[in-house]
Amino acid sequence: MNKAEIKKAFQEHFSQDDPLIVLAPGRVNLIGEHTDYNDGFVLPMAIDAKILLAGSLRTDKQVHLYSLDYQEENIFNLDDFTVTKEQAWSNYIRGVCAMFLKTTPLSGMNIVLQGDIPQGAGLSSSAALEVGTALLIRNLHKLNTSPIELIKLAQQAENDFVGVKCGIMDQFISMLGSKDHVLFLDCRSLEYELVPAPFRHHNASIIVVDSGIKRGLVDSEYNLRRNQCEQAVIQLKQHLPHITSLRDIGIEHLHLVNSLETDLCKRARHVITENKRVQDAVEYLKTDSIKQFGKLMNESHVSLRDDYQVSCRELDLIVELAQSVPGTYGARMTGAGFGGSTVSLVADSSIEQFKAKILEIYAKQTKYTPKIYIYHPSQGARQI
Ligand code: GLA
Numbered sequence: 001m002n003k004a005e006i007k008k009a010f011q012e013h014f015s016q017d018d019p020l021i022v023l024a025p026g027r028v029n030l031i032g033e034h035t036d037y038n039d040g041f042v043l044p045m046a047i048d049a050k051i052l053l054a055g056s057l058r059t060d061k062q063v064h065l066y067s068l069d070y071q072e073e074n075i076f077n078l079d080d081f082t083v084t085k086e087q088a089w090s091n092y093i094r095g096v097c098a099m100f101l102k103t104t105p106l107s108g109m110n111i112v113l114q115g116d117i118p119q120g121a122g123l124s125s126s127a128a129l130e131v132g133t134a135l136l137i138r139n140l141h142k143l144n145t146s147p148i149e150l151i152k153l154a155q156q157a158e159n160d161f162v163g164v165k166c167g168i169m170d171q172f173i174s175m176l177g178s179k180d181h182v183l184f185l186d187c188r189s190l191e192y193e194l195v196p197a198p199f200r201h202h203n204a205s206i207i208v209v210d211s212g213i214k215r216g217l218v219d220s221e222y223n224l225r226r227n228q229c230e231q232a233v234i235q236l237k238q239h240l241p242h243i244t245s246l247r248d249i250g251i252e253h254l255h256l257v258n259s260l261e262t263d264l265c266k267r268a269r270h271v272i273t274e275n276k277r278v279q280d281a282v283e284y285l286k287t288d289s290i291k292q293f294g295k296l297m298n299e300s301h302v303s304l305r306d307d308y309q310v311s312c313r314e315l316d317l318i319v320e321l322a323q324s325v326p327g328t329y330g331a332r333m334t335g336a337g338f339g340g341s342t343v344s345l346v347a348d349s350s351i352e353q354f355k356a357k358i359l360e361i362y363a364k365q366t367k368y369t370p371k372i373y374i375y376h377p378s379q380g381a382r383q384i
Helices: 003-014 090-101 126-138 147-162 169-176 222-236 249-258 260-286 290-306 313-324 348-367
Strands: 020-031 043-056 062-067 072-077 107-113 181-186 192-195 204-210 326-335 343-347 371-375
Touching: 003 043, 003 062, 003 169, 003 326, 003 371, 020 126, 020 169, 020 204, 020 260, 020 290, 020 326, 020 343, 043 126, 043 169, 043 249, 062 090, 062 326, 090 126, 090 147, 090 192, 090 204, 107 126, 107 169, 126 147, 126 169, 126 313, 147 169, 147 313, 204 313, 204 348, 222 249, 222 326, 249 260, 260 290, 260 313, 290 313, 290 326, 313 343, 313 348, 343 348
Parallel strands: 062 107
Antiparallel strands: 020 043, 043 107, 043 181, 062 072, 181 192, 204 343, 204 371, 326 343
16 A cells, blocks of 8 residues: 555545555564563664554544554544453554653544554564554654654553563664665664665575464563573673673673573573674675675574574474575574564575475475565655
């Protein structure tokens, strides 16, 4: 759907002209998984799949939502609303309203929304909805909330309203992604650098394969992994009293994790080595060494599979198939895991072979149908 189409849909649904329209993209994380909530480093890119929201202010306190994808309406009153079980998609919007309302009075709104980010595929459709909503509310109410504040508010909506203790990566990249760039983010200081993506001039592309396994973050082991990392920090303080998160442990102290019980040891080892891989990956991008970059993607997958234990048979199979194609530089699971998608860096001349292999073998060996997408590094959220 484009601007004109969502505008028309808004006019048809609310019999009102001239809505304000915003766009927020999904994301794929190239490397740096489960590091954000450990104050570590990540390297995502915004993708050319997005959510569009068209909205206008009302004179009362009601919020009227219409989802074109679900063909569903959801209405709530800003003076009194909670999480809803029906039309759970509306919770992301409700959550962002709730976070604004802590400091800022809001007017009611009419909103129509539509998206083409595959849902439950680990491509952050929910973060895009939160970020898009935050930007829409900001612009409709003519607030001067900064992008970083909007990002934090969107993350809080997910943490405190929806109930998923996610890190800040997804909201950050959806807001601040840039065309033809990947974003290197320090999740502690929130300092970031947009690094030019060298893939195109190497005639290579980023391919996402959706495994077809939807595993909502809410009922996943995500929060358990987070707790295990916190436990590991508490215990490692015996050796390194100054640390406050796994981010503070460099590769030179990796041996210390051996004192932890097996699960905690593995979780900590993943985070410590993954932080190093992200930093190395950025250097490789800057020096145009995409072969080495791809190798780090492969190593990241092994670490997520064996140490962090958030992969699954199907994701492992896609990664194996991807890596067996001669033109593949690297492949790994991406996002929270337990289903969702993989990301691969593949020479353009091998894309057809890559697709054919995955489509044929994955469908044969599992009960799922994979979906394959080629995404380009894209611009972050904005009014259009
Ligand atoms: C989800 C979360 C992110 C991040 C990733 C794993 O996408 O929303 O904050 O933790 O999982 O890297």
